[in-house]
Amino acid sequence: MSVDPDQELIPDRKKRVRRIITQLKKRYPEAECALFHDGPFQLLVATILSAQCTDERVNMVTPILFAKYPTAEKLAVATQKDVEEIVHSLGFFRAKAANLRGMAQAVVAEHDGEIPQDLAALVALPGVGRKTANVVLGTAFGIPSGVVVDTHVKRICNLLGLTRSKNPEIIERELQEIVPRKEWIEWSHRLIHHGRQICIARRPQCPECPLLKNCPRVGLGPLNK
DNA sequence: ATCCCGAGGG
DNA sequence: CCCTCTGGAT
Incomplete structure (x- = not known):
């Protein structure tokens, strides 16, 4: 028709x-956002990890990840292998681990360790698309970006x-x-x-x-x- | 088998 | 527009 x-x-x-x-x-x-987070960094990480898997399973691994890597600075120097092991059960674990590390390194190198608060800068980070960026801006920063x-x-x-x-x-x-x-x-x-x-x-x-x-x-x- | 609160690349 | 990346639950 x-x-x-x-x-x-x-x-x-x-x-x-x-x-x-x-x-x-x-x-x-x-x-509410169902992903476990207590700050912009944590929400960004959780949202990157949430691709193609349920938030319940993301919430199982993020506490372990944050205990070891509580900040972008710490995550930026993590080894690929260690991050892979932690996020292994979520699927796409190689890409997700690489994205997490790349994101953290870019945040440290280009944003002084702080999660940027505008759409373009967020989308420029590895593993961050429009969906993830808008979730973080709206939920963690209270900025109604989209x-x-x-x-x-x-x-x-x-x-x-x-x-x-x-x-x-x-x-x-x-x-x-x-x-x-x-x-x-x-x-x-x-x-x-x-x-x-x-x-x-x-x-x-x-x-x-x-x-x-x-x-x-x-x-x-x-x-x- | 099919689906999961995607992103990146062709 | 399509495809791939991946594992666990149902």
Whole structure:
């Protein structure tokens, strides 16, 4: 079906977003980042490690990692082998270990050991993409740099007709036109959480979903092909 | 087998 | 746009 993009879904997006914000707030009052962290460095490390594995498993290894390497300075001089052993169970362990060390070395060399607080500098670090950078800026620094667009946010926003693009940057821009700036990071955390708990791609838990009334796909089963 | 709160590279 | 990098849970 070749339906024109902006016709049916765009008109009252703002109103629908308001409603969705309210419903998500009610369902997920905390709006927290699930990754264990007590500072920007820790959150950055945890977020780099979280690629393609669950946050629960990240939270199993980060305390061990931080006990040994509590700062960027310490991590920067760690051996590849030792970091690999610590993060081994998370998958992609060679790339993740290399990224952690490269990130720490760049932070020490170029940012005096402090995690930078702007998007461009963060994205320039090894292993840090837009998603990770926005998580750190919004969560650890309280800077609403951008809505976090991961696979869950992408899937749900397309599903609800808030966006239609497959490009994360376009989705980010579109969402930022309709989500209040101060709520970007909370919106992101709630939506991501919702994607993990309820609006799961392969087995959506529709009966438990607080957004049913806004969902055009109620009862149509799994979302992916 | 398939999925996980991705990034980097072709 | 596609692919690869990886291990553990289900």
